[in-house]
Amino acid sequence: MYVAVKGGERAIESAHTWLAEERRGPTEIAELSIPQIREQLKLAVDRVMAEGSLYDPDLAALAIKQSRGDLIEAIFLIRAYRTTLPRFGHSEPVDTGAMACDRRISATFKDLPGGQILGPTFDYTHRLLDFKLAAEGETPEAATQEADEARVPHVTGFLNREGLIEEAPQDDTPPPDLTREPLEMPASRALRLQALTRADEGFTLGLAYSTQRGYGRNHAFVGELRIGSVPLDMDIPELGFSIEIGEITLTECETVNQFTGSKTQPPQFTRGYGLVFGQSERKAISMALVERALRWEELGEDFEGAPAQDAEFVLYHADNIQATGFLEHIKLPHYVDFQSELELVRKLRREAGADQVQEAAE
Amino acid sequence: MKDTFDEKSDRQRWMSTLARAAEGRVSALLDAAMPRPGFTWLRAPEIGSTMVRGRAGGTGAPFNLGEMTVTRCALTLENGAVGHAYVQGRRKADATAAALVDALMQGPEAAQIRAAVLDPLIAEHAAKTKTRAAKAAATKVEFFTMARGED
Numbered sequence: 135m136y137v138a139v140k141g142g143e144r145a146i147e148s149a150h151t152w153l154a155e156e157r158r159g160p161t162e163i164a165e166l167s168i169p170q171i172r173e174q175l176k177l178a179v180d181r182v183m184a185e186g187s188l189y190d191p192d193l194a195a196l197a198i199k200q201s202r203g204d205l206i207e208a209i210f211l212i213r214a215y216r217t218t219l220p221r222f223g224h225s226e227p228v229d230t231g232a233m234a235c236d237r238r239i240s241a242t243f244k245d246l247p248g249g250q251i252l253g254p255t256f257d258y259t260h261r262l263l264d265f266k267l268a269a270e271g272e273t274p275e276a277a278t279q280e281a282d283e284a285r286v287p288h289v290t291g292f293l294n295r296e297g298l299i300e301e302a303p304q305d306d307t308p309p310p311d312l313t314r315e316p317l318e319m320p321a322s323r324a325l326r327l328q329a330l331t332r333a334d335e336g337f338t339l340g341l342a343y344s345t346q347r348g349y350g351r352n353h354a355f356v357g358e359l360r361i362g363s364v365p366l367d368m369d370i371p372e373l374g375f376s377i378e379i380g381e382i383t384l385t386e387c388e389t390v391n392q393f394t395g396s397k398t399q400p401p402q403f404t405r406g407y408g409l410v411f412g413q414s415e416r417k418a419i420s421m422a423l424v425e426r427a428l429r430w431e432e433l434g435e436d437f438e439g440a441p442a443q444d445a446e447f448v449l450y451h452a453d454n455i456q457a458t459g460f461l462e463h464i465k466l467p468h469y470v471d472f473q474s475e476l477e478l479v480r481k482l483r484r485e486a487g488a489d490q491v492q493e494a495a496e
Numbered sequence: 497m498k499d500t501f502d503e504k505s506d507r508q509r510w511m512s513t514l515a516r517a518a519e520g521r522v523s524a525l526l527d528a529a530m531p532r533p534g535f536t537w538l539r540a541p542e543i544g545s546t547m548v549r550g551r552a553g554g555t556g557a558p559f560n561l562g563e564m565t566v567t568r569c570a571l572t573l574e575n576g577a578v579g580h581a582y583v584q585g586r587r588k589a590d591a592t593a594a595a596l597v598d599a600l601m602q603g604p605e606a607a608q609i610r611a612a613v614l615d616p617l618i619a620e621h622a623a624k625t626k627t628r629a630a631k632a633a634a635t636k637v638e639f640f641t642m643a644r645g646e647d
Contacts, residue, residue, distance in 0.1 A: 189548065189564035190585060216545070220568055220580075223548040227558040234625060244639060252635040281626070281633035288554055302553025307542050309549065309559045323552055324559035331550075331561055362632075365516075366547050366564070370582060375505065378512035379566060380547070380584025388554060409550045411562055 137496060159204050169398050171195035180383070180412025186212025187313070187332040189346070189382050189411050204333075206454050213455050226367040231288055231384045235362040237415075240289050242390055248286035253361060275361060289358040290388050290405060299390060299403040309378060319446050326428055326449065332411055333452035335417045341442045342423035350427045350440030354406060357390035361413050385410045387418035391426050394433050399442055404433055510601055511613055514594035515583045517617045523594040529612035530605070532596060537577065538570035541588035568593040577602045 158165065172179055182194040186209045194212060201207035228477035237253025239245050252258075254276075266272060275435025291298040309324035316328060330338065345351055363383050369376045387408035395401030408418035427442040441447055451457060501531070504512075514522055545563040552559060568582045569591045579599025582592045600609045 165604075168512060184562070187562040188545070189562060192585070193565070193632075214564060219563070219565065220542070220544040221563070222544045222546050222568060223563075224548055227549040227551045228561070230550070230554050234629060236628065237635075250631050250637040253632060254635075276631040278627070278630035278633040279632040281629035283629070290553070302551070302556035304551070304555055305557040307557055309557070310597070311547065311560050313560075313563075324557055327550070327552055327559040328561070366510075366548060366584070367545075368566075368582060370580065371579060371593065372570075375508055377508050377582060379515045379582045380564070381516055382548065382551075382564065382584075386554065405553055407553050409554075409561060 157200075163473050166199060168192060168195045168199065171198050175215055176296070177413060178203075178205060178324065182208045182212055184411040184414055185209045185332055186216065186336060190199075190214045193445060200284050206458055210455050210458070216425040223368060223371070225379075226369065228364045228366065228384065229476060230360070230364060230383075230384065230490055231291075233286065233364045233384070233386070235286050235360050236383075236413075238358070239360075240356070240358045242357050243289060246289060247292070248277060248284070250403055258398060286360070289390065290390070293355070293357070293390065297402070300405060302405065302407075317449060321430075321449055323429070326445065327454060328409065329449045330408075330425055331420045333421070334454035335414070335420070335455075336455070337452050338420040338424055339416060341427075341448060342420035342424075344440065345423050345427050345442045349440055350405070350430070350443040351438065352404075352423070352426050353392040354389040354423050355391070356419060356422075357388045357405070358383040359387045359419065360387070360414055361385045361415065378445065383412050383450050385418040387415065388421040389419075389422040389426060390401075394435070396434070404429070507601070510610075511580070511582075511598055512618050512623070513581075513614055514581065514597055516621060517590070517594075518620070518642075519587060519590060521617060521620065522590055522597060522613065525613040526593050526597055526609075527618055529608065534574050534599065535571040535596065535599070538572055539568065541567055541569040541591045543567050543586045543588070544637075569595050571595050571599065573599045573602075574605070575603055 146190050155315045161286065172207050173417055176191075178198055179191050179194040182197055182205055183191065186194065186197070188194075193215065194208065197208035197211040197215075199207070200211060228493075229493060233314060235248075235251055235253075237255060238248065238251045239346075244250070245358075257442065290299055290302070293350050294301055309328070312325060313329055317325065321329070346354075361383070363381045365378045367376045368379045382405060385408075389406040389408075391404045391406055393401045393403050404426065406424075406429070408421030408423075408424040410418045410421060424442050427440065430437060437443055475496050504554050544565045544566055549558045550561045564584060565586050566582055566584060567587050567590070569581075569588070570578065570580045571592075573596075577599040579595035579597070580588050581594035581598060581600075583591050583594055589610045597613055602607070602613075604641065612630055
């Protein structure tokens with residue numbers, strides 16, 4: 135069978151120049167700049183950094199511009215760029231207890247040390263379209279108040295003091311890295327956390343919601359949700375000491391979940407954990423719920439067959455770049471594959487006498 | 497847990513101050529203070545990444561959170577002082593200026609550089625942090641209990 139394999143080049147080139155023109159849109163409308171995207175579409179930038187697994191707001195903004203706002207396409211661009219970077223090392227694990235919190239709330243304690251800090255949240259807005267934003271020129275100013283500079287303690291820390299919640303004792307085992315070795319089952323908790331923090335927000339949200347609706351229910355309370363910046367320390371081998379190389383914004387969610395206990399251990403709450411680049415609390419809460427559901431085995435719970443409990447199902451389908459790569463490849467030419475299927479169906483129909491049936495019908 | 501800031505050496509502190517300076521600030525302050533000294537590259541500015549780690553449950557075992565872009569370089573001044581820089585992001589000019597300041601801080605110009613470059617950077621960072629903390633503090637909920645008389 136002869137299959138034409140040439141001839142698309144001119145069409146492809148024209149498609150790309152048209153794409154560039156459509157991306158720019160009508161030239162009488164001002165062009166978007168990278169700083170505008172970085173500063174005014176910050177939550178989109180944060181999502182691209184989290185799922186692209188590379189913290190660089192300028193690059194994420196560029197990717198959003200290039201992808202015309204298609205965030206999965208932007209994440210794809212970031213992942214591809216990431217692979218070109220030599221890796222200089224790793225940071226010290228971030229100390230989220232030292233976070234300069236923009237937001238810090240607890241759904242379990244009203245009066246907690248450090249207080250409930252709402253931050254720049256959509257909560258309590260009326261979710262009504264604000265037509266004032268369509269008119270130009272608004273430069274609102276935030277209120278300020280004297281802040282105390284004390285470290286804001288983690289809620290789980292004071293539950294720990296009473297022994298009411300499982301501990302997360304410090305451990306310095308070097309973590310596995312799924313960007314270096316393929317993800318294999320069974321996946322350790324460290325590997326699950328890495329896969330979940332870069333997982334698709336929609337997929338993670340759907341799975342987390344399924345646990346709330348009863349598929350692997352674990353009765354989560356948001357013990358604490360905090361958003362803010364943390365200093366990042368990196369060991370510099372040639373100098374023999376670590377320096378703070380920058381600050382990044384993170385969202386952290388700690389859930390307090392249903393308790394376990396045994397004959398030897400009195401009942402204790404358990405925990406789920408979410409930590410995500412940027413300001414992305416929906417993702418962080420979702421991550422914590424799914425992370426907790428995946429811990430069923432180590433906590434001695436039953437496997438109920440719920441999707442969120444199935445590590446293989448969750449981790450192998452959570453990455454939107456893998457998923458979209460495989461999904462979208464089916465739109466690319468499969469002429470030869472299809473020809474062979476076509477031949478096969480014709481042959482089977484001949485054997486089944488379909489030709490005669492067809493003739494009889496006519 | 498990581499060392500607290502006070503346990504760090506003087507050099508660790510100034511390298512950190514230089515690394516977290518806003519884009520273009522180190523260059524601007526250095527150039528306002530003195531003409532740039534001659535130098536040779538030990539390692540020309542290079543962009544790469546560092547893997548950021550977190551801890552399960554905030555305090556437990558480490559895991560890989562994702563990478564961050566980093567620029568590094570190293571240079572030698574004519575007097576032999578070696579300056580290093582590691583800064584967040586893709587910022588070759590900032591890394592160069594930071595490495596120059598690091599090298600100058602090890603020589604006779606240290607006091608001048610501290611006053612002209614480091615002190616303003618520390619003040620700028622503190623002001624930025626304070627402004628943000630003040631905005632957060634204004635959104636802190638002050639609960640009060642409604643008095644409900646029993647009579």
